[in-house]
Amino acid sequence: MSDTATLSPPARPQDPVNAGQPLPLxxxxxxxxxxxxxxxxxxxxxxxxxxxxxxxxxxxxxxxxxxxxxxxxxxxxxxxxxxxxxxxxxxxxxxxxxxxxxxxxxxxxxxxxxxxxxxxxxxxxxxxxxxxxxxxxxxxxxxxxxxxxxxxxxxxxxxxxxxxxxxxxxxxxxxxxxxxxxxxxxxxxxxxxxxxxxxxxxxxYQPLYAADTETEELAQLLSAAQRPVLLIGRGVASVREQVRAAAEQLNAAVVTTLPARPLFPNDHELYAGGLGQAGSEASSVLLAEADVIVMLGATWWPEDYVPVQARIVQVDKNREALGIGHPLHKGIVGDLSQIMPKLSERLNAASSQDRSPWLARIKETTAKWKRQIETEASGDGTPIPPQRIMKLIAEQASDDAVIAIDTGDVTLWFNRIFQAKPSQDILVSGRWRTLGFALPAAIAAQLAYPNRQVIAIAGDGGAVQTMMEFQTAVEQQLPIVWIVCNNGAYAMEKHRMEAAGMSTLGSVIRNPDFALMAQACGGTGMKAATVDELAQQLQQALGSRKPVLIEAATACIPVPHTKI
Structure with missing residues (x-):
């Protein structure tokens, strides 16, 4: 039999182009x-x-x-x-x-x-x-x-x-x-x-291009602004240096969402802190005085903190995120990696406004805020003030640590006090805000980046939700450090009920011995009742390269501005 005898007959002109072709095996x-x-x-x-x-x-x-x-x-x-x-x-x-x-x-x-x-x-x-x-x-x-x-x-x-x-x-x-x-x-x-x-x-993964006219209009708006503010989210990760340069050129105050805290130097004179009740009072003051606010890679959600006087421009590659929960003067759909270089060029070419009064206002407001949180974070006593716990973690966390935060009062205290370093990452349950997020998130982070330090921070109410995943960390030999702030309550709910004069039924909880639970899972469990104990145990845990739980006796005090 010839070789041609096994070939399929040629397709007729009216047949589909794939007619006669063998089906895949x-x-x-x-x-x-x-x-x-x-x-x-x-x-x-x-x-x-x-x-x-x-x-x-x-x-x-x-x-x-x-x-x-x-x-x-x-x-x-x-x-x-x-x-x-x-x-x-x-x-x-x-x-x-x-x-x-x-x-x-x-x-x-x-x-x-x-x-x-x-x-x-x-x-x-x-x-x-x-x-x-x-x-x-x-x-x-x-x-x-x-x-x-x-x-x-x-x-x-x-x-x-x-x-x-x-x-x-x-x-x-x-x-x-x-x-x-x-x-x-x-x-x-x-x-x-x-x-x-x-x-x-x-x-x-190809970037979205915004029209040059969009970037030009944004540059003109910013150049004319007297009191600009940049609100940045985790979407600016790839352009953080360009965002910093733009802020410095404009003398713009910078406010960050919680996951974006490491994306702008926390010790910079233009940095006003986090957003909302979990953020800083300085950011609330400056946002209320701004005339132009540009949101870069952020989606705004705390309705009580949306200023009414400012023109808000939002830049995001997700068009559905534009204008969620706030008025919108202008929305720009595009990738910041493409937009920021063009914006910088146009800002350099534009005439520079004298914003020295605004810069002075930023410095005054942020300096007052930093003095306030430094005073708060220097507190001592037993149980340990939550502000001091966050300061200790900030002092001992490595420059490239991944920090997973649970939902509750720990989230608010963390964002209020913690000073992030540029190469750190912060993981949080942003919109869903579920209890129990921190420990699973820390496990995933350690698996994704085995050579980085990973810290989880949870309240006692969040810790019990996913506590048995600590055994997963032990089984996978993951050297995470989990700090459980034990104040014996669902503190956020307890304080809100108290502020409204309500019964606090259901807010006080009886906890297990977290340190013993960690040991039962095969890991290391520690207890800290004082600042000195926590500082020593945190240093020991971070150096051990083993899964460690530190149960910190934490003062149950309300976060400022708590309301129902």
Whole structure:
């Protein structure tokens, strides 16, 4: 037989261009395809909890070593780890759950990712296809269940759909900064899949260009301003030096969101501190006096702190973020890495205003504020004042530490007192503000950056929410230091109820012995009742390179301006 005898007949002119071409071979099972697709997307970790509907996928993960599986104690912790990793690295993160209660347990962590626009891809097992829609155990319509937190959610109904579904969901997460979910019936994991996994495309990371006219108008507005303020968020990370130069050229006060604190020198004369009740009183004063406020890579949310007199310009690559919760004079959609160099050029070319009165006002206001927090943070006594705890952490944290903050009064005290260093990173549950965020976030941070110091700070109310993930840290041999501020209460709620003259029912809690709990998990547990004890134990813990919990007896005092 000649070689030409095996060729497909030529397509007729009216046939589709691919007519007669052989179909791709089905060489991988669905489980193998998923693992390979994630490897090509440079996924390094999957956080999850084992269950009946994901055993086949775990089997495949166990046969390779390109992707690390991190077994967690609770699916909510796994989702918070994925959310934190995505926030910290800017890359897609992945978590895994079984069907029914497994994916339901993940909702809190997925909501955190959704609210803070963290790209997270969720793999959830599902019951067999023959039982879908029935009263089978652990069945629920997972797409409906997760609709409030997922940007897109799909059920795999046939193995041939897997290549398209996975690529679409991964692209959606990466491009939109959203949570996506793929439910895989457990009987389909062994089915053969035709087609090849697709690597991520570099076009997904191409910057958005804003028109030159937009940058020119912004430069003119800033040049004419008498009392400018720059409000910066974590979106300025790649242009922090240019933002600093622009602030200095304009004599503009600089206010930061909590995650952005390290992105502007905290000891700079133009730095006014954080935003809102958790920030500084200096920033509130200067924002109230500003005539132009430019938001760079930040989304404003504390309604009580939105000034009414200023023209607000917001620059963000996410057009949906523009104007959320505040009036908007002008919105600019674009990537700051493209906008800031052009803005600097135009500001250099523009005539310089005499803003010496505004600079004097900034210096006066910020100096008064810094004297105030220095006085607060020098307090002593037992239990330890929370301000002093934050100052001690700031003094001992390394220059490149990753610091994960839980939700509650610890968040407010941290933002009020902590002085961040330029190479540090701060992780926080921004909009969702869930209790229990700090420990899972610290675990993810240490896995992503094994050579960096990682510190978690939580109140006692937040610590108990995800405490068993400390055993995950021990199992993974992660040298995180977890400081639990024990004041015996849900302090934020207690103080707000007291301020309103309400009963404080439910706000006072009886805690376990946190240090003993840490030891029971296989880690190190310490207790500090005085400033000297905490300083000594913190130094010891940070130098030990082991998972350590320090339980600090903390004074239960209200944050200034507390109200219901």
């Amino acid at each position: 089905a060489q991988r099972t669905a489980a193998q395809f998923i693992v390979e697709q994630l490897r090509l997307w440079k996924v390094e970790r999957i956080y999850g909890v084992i269950g009946d509907a994901n055993l086949s996928l775990l089997d495949e993960l166990g046969k390779q070593n390109a992707i690390r599986y991190v077994p967690c104690r609770h699916e909510g912790g796994a989702a918070l780890m994925a959310s934190a990793e995505a926030k910290l690295t800017g890359r897609l993160a992945v978590c895994l759950a079984t069907s029914g209660p497994g994916i339901a347990n993940m909702l809190n962590g997925l909501a955190d990712a959704a609210q803070d626009r963290s790209p997270v891809f969720v793999l959830a097992g599902q019951v067999d296809t023959s039982k879908y829609g029935t009263r089978a155990k652990q069945y629920i319509d997972q797409q409906k269940l997760c609709a409030a937190v997922s940007g897109r959610s799909e059920l795999l109904a046939h193995p041939e759909a897997l290549p398209q579904l996975m690529e679409q969901l991964l692209v959606h997460s990466a491009a939109q900064g959203q949570v996506t979910l793929l439910s895989v019936p457990k009987d389909l994991y062994a089915s053969l899949v035709a087609g090849e996994p697709a690597p991520y495309g570099s076009h997904l």
